[in-house]
Amino acid sequence: DQQVKQNSPSLSVQEGRISILNCDYTNSMFDYFLWYKKYPAEGPTFLISISSIKDKNEDGRFTVFLNKSAKHLSLHIVPSQPGDSAVYFCAASAKRTGFQKLVFGTGTRLLVSP
Amino acid sequence: NAGVTQTPKFQVLKTGQSMTLQCAQDMNHNSMYWYRQDPGMGLRLIYYSASEGTTDKGEVPNGYNVSRLNKREFSLRLESAAPSQTSVYFCASCLAGGLEGEQFFGPGTRLTVL
Numbered sequence: 001d002q003q004v005k006q007n008s009p010s011l012s013v014q015e016g017r018i019s020i021l022n023c024d025y026t027n028s029m030f031d032y033f034l035w036y037k038k039y040p041a042e043g044p045t046f047l048i049s050i051s052s053i054k055d056k057n058e059d060g061r062f063t064v065f066l067n068k069s070a071k072h073l074s075l076h077i078v079p080s081q082p083g084d085s086a087v088y089f090c091a092a093s094a095k096r097t098g099f100q101k102l103v104f105g106t107g108t109r110l111l112v113s114p
Numbered sequence: 115n116a117g118v119t120q121t122p123k124f125q126v127l128k129t130g131q132s133m134t135l136q137c138a139q140d141m142n143h144n145s146m147y148w149y150r151q152d153p154g155m156g157l158r159l160i161y162y163s164a165s166e167g168t169t170d171k172g173e174v175p176n177g178y179n180v181s182r183l184n185k186r187e188f189s190l191r192l193e194s195a196a197p198s199q200t201s202v203y204f205c206a207s208c209l210a211g212g213l214e215g216e217q218f219f220g221p222g223t224r225l226t227v228l
Binding site for chain 1: 118
């Protein structure tokens with residue numbers, strides 16, 4: 001049972017345009033969400049996070065939106081750059097566990113073309 | 115600051131062989147984790163250590179054991195490797211393991227079991 005779902009395995013965008021990566025979750029106990037970026041042959045690197053008490057968090061070109069009622073979050077990258085080409089994972093954790101145990105989605109491969 | 119380091123980078127085993135994957139972090143983090151990444155499955159938590167001296171099972175612990183040797187090091191052992199354990203293994207660490215905060219990942223170990 002996939003508690004965190006990324007339904008788009010891949011996304012292609014032109015340089016300078018907006019990239020929107022989506023993530024859905026089923027567990028209503030999740031209250032902290034993160035996005036990680038992964039390049040080939042490297043470990044994931046943290047990108048941005050959001051707590052369930054917020055609906056938006058911004059960091060430079062990256063913005064994460066959280067819609068709790070829809071159990072949906074999205075990552076917006078504006079403007080997209082070729083260096084953003086990577087696999088993006090969303091992850092979630094629940095406060096009730098008392099400890100950060102992340103549940104990851106399956107990832108979306110973003111390709112930004114010049 | 116090396117961050118999170120993992121050894122080896124690559125390993126090929128025969129079914130039934132044993133091996134230990136090593137992980138060390140130099141960020142004085144309290145919490146450490148082992149994940150595996152399989153195609154189409156995202157990252158799945160194998161074991162974690164909330165603090166030195168404690169370890170707990172994650173989502174997919176069968177076939178693995180762990181040791182939190184000290185605050186810096188967290189090893190993952192396969193006692194009798196099986197082809198189903200062919201995967202990329204990532205170690206991660208987190209400052210406090212509390213609900214919020216990012217996990218830092220190592221570069222991964224690519225394991226093939228024949």
